[in-house]
Amino acid sequence: MNGRKSFKDDEFSFDMNTMTGISSAWSETKIKERVLTQFNQTRARRNIINATAVYGLSFCAILVLFCLFNIIFHLLVQGFSSLNRDFFLQLPKPVGEPGGGTANAIVGTLILLIVAVLVGVPIGLGAGIYLSEYAHQRFAQAVRFTTDVMNGIPSIVFGIFAWTILVVPFKSFSALSGGIALGIMMIPMITRTTEGFVRMVPVPLREAGLAIGTPKWRVIKDIVVPSSLGGIVTGIMVSLARVAGETAPLLFTAFGNHFWHSSLLAPIAALPLQIFSYAISPFEDWHRQAWAGALVLILIVFVINLCSSYFVGRQRRMFSSHK
Amino acid sequence: MVRKILGLTLLIGLCSTTAFAAVLINGAGATFPYPIYSKWFDVYHKMNPEIQFNYQSIGSGGGIKQITAKTVDFGASDGPMTQDQLNEAPGRIYHIPMVMGAVVITYNVEGLDKNLKFTPDVVADIFLDKITNWNDPRIAAANPGVRLPSGSILVVHRSDGSGTSYIFTDYLSSISSAWKAKVGKGTSVNWPVGLGGKGNEGVAGLIKQTPGSIGYVELSYAIKNDLDYAELENSSGHFIKPDLDSTAKAAQGVKIPDDFRVSLVNSSNPDAYPISGFTWVLIYKDMEDHVKGKAIVDFIKWAIHDGQAYTEDLLYAPLPAEVIEMIEKKLEQVKY
Numbered sequence: 001m002n003g004r005k006s007f008k009d010d011e012f013s014f015d016m017n018t019m020t021g022i023s024s025a026w027s028e029t030k031i032k033e034r035v036l037t038q039f040n041q042t043r044a045r046r047n048i049i050n051a052t053a054v055y056g057l058s059f060c061a062i063l064v065l066f067c068l069f070n071i072i073f074h075l076l077v078q079g080f081s082s083l084n085r086d087f088f089l090q091l092p093k094p095v096g097e098p099g100g101g102t103a104n105a106i107v108g109t110l111i112l113l114i115v116a117v118l119v120g121v122p123i124g125l126g127a128g129i130y131l132s133e134y135a136h137q138r139f140a141q142a143v144r145f146t147t148d149v150m151n152g153i154p155s156i157v158f159g160i161f162a163w164t165i166l167v168v169p170f171k172s173f174s175a176l177s178g179g180i181a182l183g184i185m186m187i188p189m190i191t192r193t194t195e196g197f198v199r200m201v202p203v204p205l206r207e208a209g210l211a212i213g214t215p216k217w218r219v220i221k222d223i224v225v226p227s228s229l230g231g232i233v234t235g236i237m238v239s240l241a242r243v244a245g246e247t248a249p250l251l252f253t254a255f256g257n258h259f260w261h262s263s264l265l266a267p268i269a270a271l272p273l274q275i276f277s278y279a280i281s282p283f284e285d286w287h288r289q290a291w292a293g294a295l296v297l298i299l300i301v302f303v304i305n306l307c308s309s310y311f312v313g314r315q316r317r318m319f320s321s322h323k
Numbered sequence: 324m325v326r327k328i329l330g331l332t333l334l335i336g337l338c339s340t341t342a343f344a345a346v347l348i349n350g351a352g353a354t355f356p357y358p359i360y361s362k363w364f365d366v367y368h369k370m371n372p373e374i375q376f377n378y379q380s381i382g383s384g385g386g387i388k389q390i391t392a393k394t395v396d397f398g399a400s401d402g403p404m405t406q407d408q409l410n411e412a413p414g415r416i417y418h419i420p421m422v423m424g425a426v427v428i429t430y431n432v433e434g435l436d437k438n439l440k441f442t443p444d445v446v447a448d449i450f451l452d453k454i455t456n457w458n459d460p461r462i463a464a465a466n467p468g469v470r471l472p473s474g475s476i477l478v479v480h481r482s483d484g485s486g487t488s489y490i491f492t493d494y495l496s497s498i499s500s501a502w503k504a505k506v507g508k509g510t511s512v513n514w515p516v517g518l519g520g521k522g523n524e525g526v527a528g529l530i531k532q533t534p535g536s537i538g539y540v541e542l543s544y545a546i547k548n549d550l551d552y553a554e555l556e557n558s559s560g561h562f563i564k565p566d567l568d569s570t571a572k573a574a575q576g577v578k579i580p581d582d583f584r585v586s587l588v589n590s591s592n593p594d595a596y597p598i599s600g601f602t603w604v605l606i607y608k609d610m611e612d613h614v615k616g617k618a619i620v621d622f623i624k625w626a627i628h629d630g631q632a633y634t635e636d637l638l639y640a641p642l643p644a645e646v647i648e649m650i651e652k653k654l655e656q657v658k659y
Contacts, residue, residue: 093365094358094361094362094364094365094366095358095361095362095637097365163394167394168392168394171393171394172349172394173349173394173395251381252381255349255351255377255379256377256379257347257377258361258364258365258375258376258377258378259345259347259368259375259377262345262347266347267347267349267377267379273379277357277379277380280354280522280524281357281358281524283358283547
């Protein structure tokens, strides 16, 4: 602080000198020198602060990458050797019999995600559009607060909720209850991202629509939603990737199944459940299968994320072509 | 349009049922018997392709809860249901023993060339934090000729609710009045001392990594993880090494009550390992569904006879002949 202040003072006195015309060569060079050294000092200090900040931040970024790659590397090392044709095509085998796969769990996870999308997307999408386009401030604030709270609820609570309203009354665990539990988890995430992206559509774009006499609902349907579609889809994909790895909500809903599911009203296998029960067993062979399962799960999430970044890219290209 | 059709086909393909008219029977409960149940259900399915048993190991407590809520067709537990729990159930529940298991006291002490021997009072006092050093004279008394190192004892117990803890605390309560008064028995208790590990594998891992530690796990986990485990003095004063034979002995020559809800710890059989117990499946006496009921009873009949042959490989102790006879009589009362 001190150095900076004195620099300012010097600057002031320098100005005073030139303005009043009292210019002696000696004093001018001396003042210039002083200003320059002061300036250099502060510059050095700034450089240090700058460097610390940049390196500190990039260290954090590298740490993030390191964690992610460490996990992926670990999964590849432990799981890759167990990935083979059987793993994708066979049903699980009991202890002591080598081989076997998790075909039913892979398919089960995909079905659970489809059900989750069917439940979560329409509601989340509708709520998000409503919040952005129609809602009164106070009501919107209330809904936003609720969705934020819902985002923070531990996922097992969604499972118990689905167990209470869907499993107990029907006396059976089911794929449907598992998918609905996941779908409910997706709602708050989709609501918030949809609202955000829809709100970002420029007002002149809407006004252009309204100006030629288009009703509001058509402006939303044909202008607002299509132009923010990339962002909306990304939000859906991200929430989908998040629920894909959830175990807790499935324990008391989808339940798990060693066989192919017979219908959506019967228990169904899911990768996270399979990984969980294999990982806590005392058997080496099952541990290997658990690693392979984890690898497949992370690949599914990875593919979902790739799709979402494709949509973001498309969104960006669309907007840049508008300009 | 092409994309839509592709998507639709994919959806139908995924959701379409793999069509064969199978009976799916769901069960849930104890983790401990999961390996042998999954083996049995697989073998049984190969013999009877139309019947599928789906068992999920969610824990003994979960098994009792789900069978009470009738969300599964059968439950499974390592500890018997209490009278209160039975009264809460919407129907009469039978306990059917399937196999037997043992809980062993396992430890990590360097430089020992043979298994340690423990008397019951020493075990109780270690877990009550009264014996805190490995060179305690009371441990040495039961192990003549063994050089015990000086070092404090680290107790490891289960952090989660478990049937293993139930059998172990049941044992401690039966041999130590101090334990019974201070801690008691249950799937999770208020441990006077020690670190918690999650699941059998958690406890086994902690003991493997920590010199000077002592804990308890199912026999199969101790063997699979190459842990040392102690010989224990039983009620007749013999030191017994836990193995499948000495575990099975716990139910021999002992009066088994008609409802099988019996604790086998500290068995009066002179050759029995004292921390042994049944693991049960829980079924309703009156089955609502004829097909499922028949399938369950048929399966249990198979498991207590032919099925027992698979116990040894998977480190479970088979049921004694007299218990099998009793189960057969019991199954005759099941209505479906």
